Amino acid sequence: MSTKIDETTTPAGATPADLGIGMRFSIHPHTDGFVEVILGALADAEAAGLTDGLVIETDEVSTYVGARTAPAEQRLAAYLSAVVAAASLRSGGGHVVAHVLLSRGCPGEVACDLTVTGLPSPAPVAIEPTGIHAAAHWSLYPLLDGGSDAGDHMAHIEGAIAAATARGTAASPAHYATKLTGDVADVLATAVDAWAQVGARVPHVVTHLTLSVGSPSPATN
Amino acid sequence: MSTKIDETTTPAGATPADLGIGMRFSIHPHTDGFVEVILGALADAEAAGLTDGLVIETDEVSTYVGARTAPAEQRLAAYLSAVVAAASLRSGGGHVVAHVLLSRGCPGEVACDLTVTGLPSPAPVAIEPTGIHAAAHWSLYPLLDGGSDAGDHMAHIEGAIAAATARGTAASPAHYATKLTGDVADVLATAVDAWAQVGARVPHVVTHLTLSVGSPSPATN
Numbered sequence: 041m042s043t044k045i046d047e048t049t050t051p052a053g054a055t056p057a058d059l060g061i062g063m064r065f066s067i068h069p070h071t072d073g074f075v076e077v078i079l080g081a082l083a084d085a086e087a088a089g090l091t092d093g094l095v096i097e098t099d100e101v102s103t104y105v106g107a108r109t110a111p112a113e114q115r116l117a118a119y120l121s122a123v124v125a126a127a128s129l130r131s132g133g134g135h136v137v138a139h140v141l142l143s144r145g146c147p148g149e150v151a152c153d154l155t156v157t158g159l160p161s162p163a164p165v166a167i168e169p170t171g172i173h174a175a176a177h178w179s180l181y182p183l184l185d186g187g188s189d190a191g192d193h194m195a196h197i198e199g200a201i202a203a204a205t206a207r208g209t210a211a212s213p214a215h216y217a218t219k220l221t222g223d224v225a226d227v228l229a230t231a232v233d234a235w236a237q238v239g240a241r242v243p244h245v246v247t248h249l250t251l252s253v254g255s256p257s258p259a260t261n
Numbered sequence: 262m263s264t265k266i267d268e269t270t271t272p273a274g275a276t277p278a279d280l281g282i283g284m285r286f287s288i289h290p291h292t293d294g295f296v297e298v299i300l301g302a303l304a305d306a307e308a309a310g311l312t313d314g315l316v317i318e319t320d321e322v323s324t325y326v327g328a329r330t331a332p333a334e335q336r337l338a339a340y341l342s343a344v345v346a347a348a349s350l351r352s353g354g355g356h357v358v359a360h361v362l363l364s365r366g367c368p369g370e371v372a373c374d375l376t377v378t379g380l381p382s383p384a385p386v387a388i389e390p391t392g393i394h395a396a397a398h399w400s401l402y403p404l405l406d407g408g409s410d411a412g413d414h415m416a417h418i419e420g421a422i423a424a425a426t427a428r429g430t431a432a433s434p435a436h437y438a439t440k441l442t443g444d445v446a447d448v449l450a451t452a453v454d455a456w457a458q459v460g461a462r463v464p465h466v467v468t469h470l471t472l473s474v475g476s477p478s479p480a481t482n
Contacts, residue, residue, distance in 0.1 A: 060436070062436060062437070063437075064398065064435075064436065064437055064438060066358065066360075066471055066473075068289035068291060068358055069291065070289060070290065070291065070292070070293075070295040071291070071292070071293055072291075072292055072293045074291040074356065075477060098478075099435070099440075099478070099481045100396050100473065100476045100478040100479065100480055100481055101396050101397060101398045101440065101471055101473050101476075102398055102438075102471055104435065104436045104437075106436065135295065137287065137289055139287075139360045139471055141400065141437055141438070141469065143436075143437040146415075146437070152415050175321050175322050176322060177285060177322045177323055179362065179467070181402040181404060181467065182404075183402060183403075183404070183405075183414045184404075184405050184406060184414070185405060185413050185414055185415075192406050193404045193405070193406055193465070194367075194373050194406075214285070214320070214325065215281070215283060215285065215325045215327065215364075216283070216284075216285055216325075216362055216364040216367065216467070217285060217323075217362070219320075219322065244414070246400070246402065246437070248362065248469055250287055250322055250323055250360055252287075252321065252322050255321045255322075256296060257319075257320070257321040258321065259321055260320045260321055
């Protein structure tokens with residue numbers, strides 16, 4: 041798995057399907073009625089037309105969402121924001137947590153056989169505010185290979201945290217994660233944009249987000 | 262952040278504190294009584310003496326657990342297994358999901374300034390079976406730097422999946438994750454051992470696990 045990127049030329053336009061752009065997520069309403077909340081929220085997002093261009097497969101642990109066509113990041117972020125907002129509404133503003141893994145660069149299930157000649161630089165996502173406040177722990181993993189010229193993995197992470205700080209969503213550092221706060225839409229957009237931007241330079245990039253709304257715990261920094 | 266490892270000599274013995282070995286986890290009982298279940302499960306693990314040697318800090322999103330002294334991996338795995346089992350029991354066998362991030366190699370909160378001259382090779386963890394069946398999605402991230410001689414990140418991942426297959430916990434590949442099934446203790450041990458073993462060769466390694474017990478969804482492969 042090696043990818044030479046010539047930034048002086050127009051990216052050759054690897055498609056979302058070529059890159060295996062997608063996510064896994066699980067959503068956890070902390071209520072006896074969790075099954076109805078989850079199924080209802082997924083149905084709400086579908087009824088709103090937000091599953092267009094997405095391949096969705098749910099199993100007993102989480103839900104896979106693949107974006108086969110551009111704008112892949114926009115489709116994923118808009119769908120996820122809608123599902124979280126719907127679950128929050130359907131649980132009456134109760135405590136709901138979503139865990140999200142966004143991945144690009146490993147289109148297969150086990151091995152990466154990615155050979156692309158250019159990586160796309162997608163536009164930042166634009167998602168309607170939900171009006172729901174979230175707190176999240178966010179981690180970003182640029183998966184470099186030794187011997188490539190892609191550089192220092194921590195430099196990519198530090199750049200992403202600086203961008204989140206400038207955006208106003210980065211609240212504080214934590215061990216192994218950065219705490220993000222803000223509207224559900226802004227928090228998700230922060231993670232999605234960082235992942236996509238690092239993905240313009242590093243072929244295989246994963247980001248994880250644990251996003252909490254309606255927590256009864258007191259807010260902390 | 263570069264670490265030269267001479268495998269022909271005894272590791273110089275970087276301590277768990279030097280390496281920042283620890284985890285963040287969140288636990289999600291899908292019940293109206295989630296606060297009592299979570300607080301009770303944490304109290305049960307503490308009463309069982311499983312917090313010895315650990316630093317535990319809970320905030321509104323997740324709980325940080327740092328292991329400052331050896332056997333760090335054993336302490337983390339035993340504590341987590343006990344918390345999940347206690348939450349399952351306290352919710353009457355209901356649906357409980359834990360999300361876990363295990364990290365080593367970035368002892369600070371934001372930047373890695375790790376300079377060690379040798380990485381430890383910890384023994385596999387040994388945890389009492391819980392009697393509770395789990396299904397999980399597991400991902401492993403060896404965070405190499407370009408220019409190091411540490412090799413191919415996918416080779417480390419493929420080696421870990423092969424070890425899980427040999428152990429009998431790897432059920433099937435999924436997009437961006439490997440599905441693990443088995444007793445809660447075996448599933449956690451699979452992820453912890455893989456993370457520690459890659460950590461004997463790569464300084465900065467993170468693994469994520471979404472672990473589900475008592476799901477009402479039909480089991481899938």
